[in-house]
Amino acid sequence: MNSTQATAGARLAGHALVEALIAQGVTDVFGVPGESYLAVLDGFHEHRDSIRFIACRQEGGAAFMAEAQGKLTGRPGICFVTRGPGATNASIGLHTAFQDSTAMILFIGQVASDQRDREAFQEVDYRQMFGPGTLGMAKWVGEVQDADRLPEYVARAFHTALQGRPGPVVLVLPEDMLTKATQAPVLPLVRAAEAAPTPAALAELRERLLAAKKPLVIVGGGGWTADSTAALQRFAEAWHLPVGCAFRFQDLFDNSHANYAGDVGIGISPKLAARVREADLILAVGPRLGEMTTGGYTLLQAPRPAQQLVHIHGGAEELGRVYAADLAINASMSCAAQALAALEVPTTVPWKEWTAAAQADYQANQVAEPASPLDMAEVVRGLSTLLPEGTVFTNGAGNYSGWLHRFHRYTALHRFGRTQLAPTSGAMGYGVPAAVAAALIQPDRWVVNIAGDGDFLMTGQELATATGYGAKRLISVVVDNGTYGTIRMHQEREYPGRVSGSDLFNPDFAALAQAYGWRAARIERTEDFEPALREALASPERPTLLHLRLDADVSTSRTTLSKIRAAALQSQNNA
Template identity: 40%
Template sequence: MTYRVAELVADCLVAHGVDRAFGVPGESFLALLDALRDRNDFDLVTCRHEGSASLAAVADAKLTGRAGVVMTSRGPGAFNAALGLHVAAQEAIPLVMLVGQVDRPNLARDAVQEIDCGRSFDGVLKWSVRLNSADLVPEMMARAFAVAHAGTPGPVAIELPEDLLEDPAKGFVATANGAVRPEPGAAAIEQARALLRAAERPILLVGGECRTASFRQDLIAFSEKWNVPVVTMNKMQDQFPKSHQLWAGQFGFFTSQPHVKLLERADLVVAVGTRLGDLSSLGFAFPRQAEPRQPLVHVYPDPDAIGKRVRTDVAVVSGSHAFVSAMLAAPATARACAEWSSAAAAARTATHGWPQFGVPSADVFGHAVAAIAAHFRPDGIVTTDSGNFAGWVHRIFSLEPTARLLGSACGAMGSGVPSGLAASLRFPERQVVAFCGDGGFLMTGNELATAVARGANLTIVVSNNQSYGTIRSHQERAYPGRPYGTDLSNPDFAALARAFGATGFVIEDAERAPGTVAEAMTTKGPVVIEVRSDVRQTLDKSLAASR
């Protein structure tokens, strides 16, 4: 068989550790599909929509630490996949989009579905390249993966002209370039140590730049060594054990007043692995810039992400794990402050506490989530779509360091099912539970067909309150009693699940939640649990959280 550019591209993917891609097949990259067909070191997951394929690739990248890969055709396929590009850019996730392009003689001639990715996705992509000759394929593929990982990780696009994939590539070999992994200097570590030694009320903010199990273990040791409470960023609750005495909670879209008051009292902020965007800085108001200022130690591998919005006392251009490791190796003389630890614990309880008893029966979704959490395994994986319903998950679930949380940190709807699909394929032996709203499920829920085709052990929980509940809560704040455009007419989700070949369950009242959940959580294969809930419960809790 002739060794073509298609085989060379496949070899380049494998050389970069890629063993799985998600996509929708297109006639513009038939040769690449053919090159992948007989490989036993690569799995192509055929999805039902490029948007959900790109979201699944983002989730896979979070789980592996490697760049996720999505394959699309040009034009409509690439624009459908743009949702994943946006999420990857917002959440700093390495993502490579392979786009089947028109053949080279017809480029720049307005051929059917022709697209220039660099121009079309300017401001979202970190880099875009159009391959035009076999000899450049190894170099450009290696560069694409390096760019996706370097500095602030993000999305890149590689255009593959249809005719190029058929060109001979004999004599060319796949290569992989090393990614830059910056580490802190001795001076930066000493400055950080000095500030921590002097601080009486330090707080540690942890983002998602590093998601490895070893980092999490070292993070626990770091917090204990320096006696510093830990706040995790939005949808990153799994970065630090909820049961730990130094866990102070996680940021969300609506920060509670107890949390705000705690953060206002901090006399040192150490931000690790976060760019300090609007959600992790309370709308760019934290750390406080007015006097008395809150000193800031900011640790991130991209120098362009440090010092952009707030004054930074110690700028540490470093990966999160390298910084934590260096601080663990340095001598520590942290102060013991029982009052500050108690204040952090009180804020955590006020924000995230969930009563074991006394939850009203009208809160059907709360009872359902509590029942699911009781069956959740220590090494399980939970995914959440965007929506107020996720607040129940964050408050009720107590995640061990071995568990994983894949949430929609940037608020993109539709991520719940694709993320669950990616997790169930990556870890088929682990329990995977995907939480969705009715709106988000009907955006990407067709990937249930993919889960059925793969025999995935995936449990999907749909909060059916017949509303775009989050938007409805915003309406109630801005225009009380005047909802418009947010009501939904929904199908029978359990019946829909059965039509797909999955198993469907319905929970309509709190009393039956434990029994239905017990049966559903022991059912193999894809399962959908529809929880019919009252939108009023969502609104009441959302409005209360924002006060």
Template identity: 50%
Template sequence: MRDGGTLVAEQLAAFGCRAVFCVPGESFLPVLEGLRRQDGIETVVCRQEGGAAMMAEAWGRLTGEPGVCIVTRAPGATNAASGVYVATHDGTPMLLLVGQVPRRHRGRGVFQELDYTAFFGGIAKWVAEADDPERLPELLARAWAVARNGRPGPVVLALPEDVLEAPARAAVVPAPAPAPARPDEAALGRVLDALARARRPLLLAGGQAWSARASERLAEVAGRLDLPVVVEFRCQHHLDNDHPCYAGVAGLGMDPALARRIAESDLVLAVGARLDDITTAGFRLLEPPRPRPRLIHVLPEPAALNRVFHADPALCAHPEPFLEALARAPLRPGPWAAWREAARADALAWRAVPAAGEAGSTLAAMMASLRACLPADAIVTNGAGNYAIWLHRHHRYGPFPSQLAPASGSMGYGLPAAIAARLAHPERAVLCLAGDGCLLMTGQELATAVRHRLALVVVVVDNGRYGTIRMHQMRRYGGAPFATTLANPDFVAWARAFGARAERATDAETFRAALGRALAHPGPSLIHVPVPPEVLAPGLEDPAPQPHPEDALPNATP
């Protein structure tokens, strides 16, 4: 006999949960007490629920197991919604446990009462509320399974206070085994037949339902077929970027040569990719409702197959079992060696660092130097903003997993993701790249990194503005900046105030030296990289970098 909160902690331990990310709240004190007795679960106390939820999402993305976040009722839950949306959009397994008012008070409008089904119903994969402590193992097991099966996603389970306080005799249950969708032999035969008939094929890999084994099989299949591989936006680590078949990223700021290549191909084998507007340049590359090239679509999400583009065939399967099955087949390259070589040459040309003096050339040189400075298995994280364009274009991502970045375009993701990465893989180097606007959305989590003595590096690119919005503003309206100028702290002093190591770098040479010192430091380090405000994107400068008089704010950065 124990209370429901202890049962929740025991059940998480039975699932093999190694970390829980939370902001403590009085609505789930029994769970905290239960976690205190679980030696195998690290309870990571965060500074805001949005950061905690993003850490849980990053954990799920890295491990394939649901990342667990626990928050208090109402304001805690609404703060966590930003991380839940990232998990939904990007297809990441996640479990959000939320405190709830006692059952006897539901519907009375009591302090911090919220209808979680109504609030999360449109963004979570499943939302439920416990009403009996004896059913907690059942509900948690179902939540664990729903989060992982099919297209992964977040599950929200509300836990009323009196359910957590009530005695429970229920036994914990084992973790439900995942049930990956597998291709049937007939469909696999059609894939092989289509490849045999193709002359200009390419493989498009994407989505987050991937694993290291899936990435290894992708490299094997691509190598045996001599097939060019294009990856979706922020899925660059699906194939080591130094692999001779790696042919670039179908995402924001796409290489025009790559866009033409996709449109000119006669077969697109899409594995795990949802073929959204970012991947297809606003749905233009594949011409809905029937694409120009033949499309074979492999996706563990039946509702998304044939949603916009007609696939022939459409296979409801996860990337790993599909690629495993394909690797077992007799694979021979077709008459497309020159096609693959040209695709690879285009990718290398697009990655090249521009000449000194061109817009953003200093940032490009910094990002291009990362692979040489970092260990081979380093994990690089980022949030959203134009600063990430340089990273995605010039950095060479290594073997899976080496990239944590939100396809949802959520600012503030990089630092929480870096914390989760370092906890999940303490043996790996972790670097977070953030813009000044992006970092300060969850910057208080630097205190979490310091508290847990996590050796990670934060590189903040500081142009004193919301650069992406300024770019769109300039293109649409021109004129002076308005409502995009930021008042930033001295980031070096700011980081040191948390207890982190910090210094400033202004060019590629000083950046590489600073990065070496940061990687050698046993705790969190920050490198501040100030850039001119007129630099908006590679090759693009703002002709009117000065702020509007009504928008002018001081900047503490020297």
């Protein structure tokens, strides 16, 4: 036996699984209990002083919490669900982890081995359902048939989730396997092997930078650490480079930094979009360069951009999959950022004014026309001003998120840890569970969720999870305009005045939150927001929900539904 392996006596495989998780440094797991993995639940009870099973109210919420855990910790987030309905409910969190490049492991209880392939109660073939691939939901789907090999499978799951491009893994657990006795050893902590840029690639990168006149860095993707974001900042400072953050990766570079150019995603500033097109060299460090970051593959034309493209990514399979880069470098973010920071710096560069102009454009985009009676730009500014630095902000999907992404200035990961939890997959319902997870995992930090009314009610029942497990320093802001705003916006643009299916009937969100044991306040005017927020901050021992009531015409941080409709009608008339 390897000296790094711990010997173990005979115990249930379900208990051995919990021991394997503890050995990987896991202290919290999320899930909904099911009869298919009772032996594992008993293992959590056995080891309750070392690991906590957080029982959620729906598997989608549990999977979102595990995905948020992966973002916050840099280690795989852990979720347990039962077979069939449990697994299908959890698939939304798995898909989010895949598109967001977040390490996560979904454990699924399965029917007993002697009942397989009979369409037994709730039976699903998870290799077919989550099949690995570039357009699947998981990097790997494994099923453990032999209890003695369970620690081996768990170690492989951690390796796979962390290696290269981080992502989710599914491990299927037949019910009868979990109740067998095993003496399998506990395996050591898994650490990802990292690829580093070659000297030749770094030399070519430096030559391309020196030949550029208008370079732009776009940073994003998974696998970042505090050390690597700090190294990236040193590189940008030394070379006077403008840095934009890919869609919903705004906390990878300090938004208050003089080199920050803004976020390259949905609702991108028109001036920043023009700057991306005008750049003669794009240095993409970490992002996949997906649809949202590239403006539907138009800011960077696929497959061959007009700009020079240097693409650095942790997953070799991602390089060249969409874009034919001028230079492709397979490297982990840690190795890549440290290598960039060590590049020999020239005595001068010709793009200092270009960088300063990018920062000036970002600053100008922080100014917006006042709105009444409730100004969402002022709401976000109030949150940013009154909450301490390092506050975690979460959101799901919807037009309301545009205010947060535009007007809040995220701090960089190396200063306070992750401060942005948001789904690049565009999954509605993400924000509430992510906020609950953050509040439970890192209880010393403030956490703020901003959710639309449609977004909130998809997973709002997880307020009960927050209450049940004593979440503190947690605020949820519900932006209620009585409509699925993004869909309504598209309807008004494509079929002006013909609303169908996007109107919502909503409850009294403040009363609903109070029923869950939260503090709550209803706010309809800008001047009422700050006092309500101050009351919430003065009561950190109890979560608070702030119900913001907006007119249905309010759409995004840039325009209104009436303006969109008028423009669409004018366009139709001109046609």
